Amino acid sequence: MTKTLPKTWIITGSARGLGRAILTAALENGDNVLAAARDVSQLADLKALHGARLEPFALDVTDEARTAEAATAAIAAFGRIDVLVNNAGYGHFEAFEQKSPTDFRAEVETNLFGVVNMTRAVLPFMRKKRAGHILNVSSVGGRVGTPGLAAYQAAKWAVGGFTEVLRGEVAHLGIRIVSLEPGGMRTDWADTAGNSAPNTVLPDYAETVGATLARIRAYAGNEVGDPARIAQLVLALAKRSDLPAHLVLGTDALASFDAAEATRLSDHARWLDISRATVFGGPEGEALTALLPPD
Template structure:
């Protein structure tokens, strides 16, 4: 049976790949972007099966309007994909407070806003999927992306906790945690990197240089990721977290091993704080 999707950030990257796949496979789509002129070709190609909506996810009012419009046009909503996101690479100390806040608002509260609007619809239906695009950076942090990591850690935790709240209503929630995808994400993230203060050069310089060397050579295929996400929308059971990409898997595996080692090293201290009645 055909499903109705709402995907944020459809203009490029993973969102665009997923939008094209959803429509090619016969489902219906509320395609959203801050610039819907970049989505006109989808409307021309797929007609009434796609509705375009200009959406700034940082606005609760706009997010509510997008969900209401999807239900008005298509009669229901089956899959919400929170895909909108970006990063600016640079030291926290060299990041303006307003820029930091905007990154958090977009990457995390954008997810909160659309989910808050969609959840009553899905709960009433007793069915639906909320698929949140987090990141491997939502499990293992990296220097130079403090705001992004903070937001993606929040997305991953939000998704897991919410899944435990709404699963009984037939609503499934999952955090997708990809590695580097071959999109414009890396180049855009590096576009605003400031000249590093001398103290930060040995800390962040290698990360910035590595990022520049992989632009256009990222290992992750957005079309293959889109196919996995589409398949999830037909599954009865989902994990709370799904890692996508060998680079993400290795990074998270190494990081979790290091966390476990550190936890064991400090175990005596951790256990020393209980009452001993």
Template structure:
């Protein structure tokens, strides 16, 4: 049985690959972008199966209107993918107020607005699946990307509560945590703070060379997450498990070491 998707950020990267994957197998997709010209190839190829929507996800009223239009047009929404977002590079001290507010407005609040807008539709249906694209950076952190991490960790915490609130209504919530991919995150989609000279040595010492995955390789896995009868609360895409597991083992070891202190603070 075909599914109806609502996917944000479909001009390129993951969003474009996932919209294409869904359409290729006969599903229907409400695809949002800031510039509708980016969706012309999909509309020409898949016709009425795709509903192109111009949307700035930081505009809450516009988000609710777009979701209502999509639900009205297709009659249902089965899979909602909160994918739109961008990366921002800058040491914590380098972040300006405008930069961190913009990052949170898109990556966190944009995700929240879409989530709030689709929930009444999914509740009324008695089913639905929300896939929150957080990233490996939603469960671990690197120097120089603190603002980005803050936005993604916020989505993880929001989604953890949401999952427990909406399971009763037949709604699943998955935090999808991709590692580094060649999606433009470190290229033309990234924003950067002005560099403070005092951090030059730190920047050099902590520079990371990413091994990038191919976004096209995620097409089949995203369909599997949409279809499975046993959806995970969270899942990686890529090779993130081993380094993340090591970090969490280190956290557990630290908590255990300091457990006597924790208990001494109780009474």
């Protein structure tokens, strides 16, 4: 019987939350992990437990040169890269109008370009061996729009699009990619996002951003998503050749996604005639505008 070799993982954002749950599961499975985190001191307990199978690596995923070094370090330590989990990210809750351009860009840099940077770093190694899995931890926020999370969700929508495009480019090379889209999980994400909100939401946004912020704060600690179960799922996905482009995780995520999809399909049907009409040879003038649905 052929013995299965341990996989080598790179996991970003591995010190806390879902990233740490995936890291722990991979190590307990006997695999090797380059665990990337801003503060690797938080990995000291796991390093003491698992020794040489864990390679902590200090990383800010917005640093493109450093992400390249992470991939090289994984090869140096373990000789291969089998799985990349792009997990690093954060969300700060604030009305778009109140969010500074600097803060908006910083969230996009981490949540989108962190994924881009790390993926670019590992692709040459995966391409060479004609195999690999890239699991992008996005969010159901990449399929819906939530008032107060413009920067975070803009980046997560982009991660979903990036995932779909890259799948088309590398599937024939044996590289499998999926966008994981969980809802609320029992991590510190909701606390961090909610506590990052400014003390004052502009009165004009009280019914939208303010109401959503109240729901997020009330949900913190009561999320239905189990990081340990998601981590076990990630281990299983890293063994499969058949992966979907998007995988929504959690009953709360499914409810949000299904409602958003229903609205999109309804809008599509309502505006279908005008969508079809804007081609050469189509109706013009009043005949064109007459196809608009009632206002």
